[in-house]
Amino acid sequence: MVNTGMQLISFTCAVTGWIMAIAVTALPQWKVSAFIGSNILTSEIKWEGIWMNCIYQTTGHMQCKTYDSMLALPPDIQAARALMCVAIFLGWLSCTVSCCGMKCTTCAGDDRRAKAGIALSGGVLFILTGLCVLVPVSWTANTVVQDFYNPNVPTMHKRELGQAIYLGWASAVILMISGAVLSSTCPHMERGGYHRGYMGRSFANTRPSAPEPHKPISTATLPLKEYV
Numbered sequence: 001m002v003n004t005g006m007q008l009i010s011f012t013c014a015v016t017g018w019i020m021a022i023a024v025t026a027l028p029q030w031k032v033s034a035f036i037g038s039n040i041l042t043s044e045i046k047w048e049g050i051w052m053n054c055i056y057q058t059t060g061h062m063q064c065k066t067y068d069s070m071l072a073l074p075p076d077i078q079a080a081r082a083l084m085c086v087a088i089f090l091g092w093l094s095c096t097v098s099c100c101g102m103k104c105t106t107c108a109g110d111d112r113r114a115k116a117g118i119a120l121s122g123g124v125l126f127i128l129t130g131l132c133v134l135v136p137v138s139w140t141a142n143t144v145v146q147d148f149y150n151p152n153v154p155t156m157h158k159r160e161l162g163q164a165i166y167l168g169w170a171s172a173v174i175l176m177i178s179g180a181v182l183s184s185t186c187p188h189m190e191r192g193g194y195h196r197g198y199m200g201r202s203f204a205n206t207r208p209s210a211p212e213p214h215k216p217i218s219t220a221t222l223p224l225k226e227y228v
Helices: 002-026 075-101 112-149 163-184
Strands: 031-033 044-048 052-057 062-066 159-161
Touching (some): 002 075, 002 112, 075 112, 112 159
Antiparallel strands (some): 031 044, 044 052, 052 062
């Protein structure tokens, strides 16, 4: 019962982390404007994501434009696009596999060994999903920090970490921890497996024994009252 509760909690947290990863992929706040030095124009805020860049004005208006060429993008943005799409697909696959391996479902019947393997696979897939989210988010954060402290980069081109970066880190941590817990709560895989009910005995290779010869009844052994 305890393992079933832990599976439900870890699965719910993993699905939450997967939804957060989808939000990170769609949000444009990967890089935001840095107001330093002479760049004190705060009426406009620039956001740069992996699919588009936006200009947000303090009046509430926002204009977004998708990138014209994918090949003209920097390597970190191209890698982020690919890895985040892979993370979304792996997250969907992890949810499907984990549902089949949980104890509260009827998939795989009463075969504990099969359920243990399916649950373990789902947990590993969630961990891989977290890694696919962690790599592009950390790579983009490293690029932003390096450009911020690089004196050769103009001040107007310097950026800071956006909200999507922090949300991506939280998503990656939740996915990996939930995957590890889900993998550890699966039942141990026994060699003999699990059989429900009684185990039958096979008589396919058993040679039938020869019938015993009929023994005639001797009247000498019968009591006297049998003749009456």
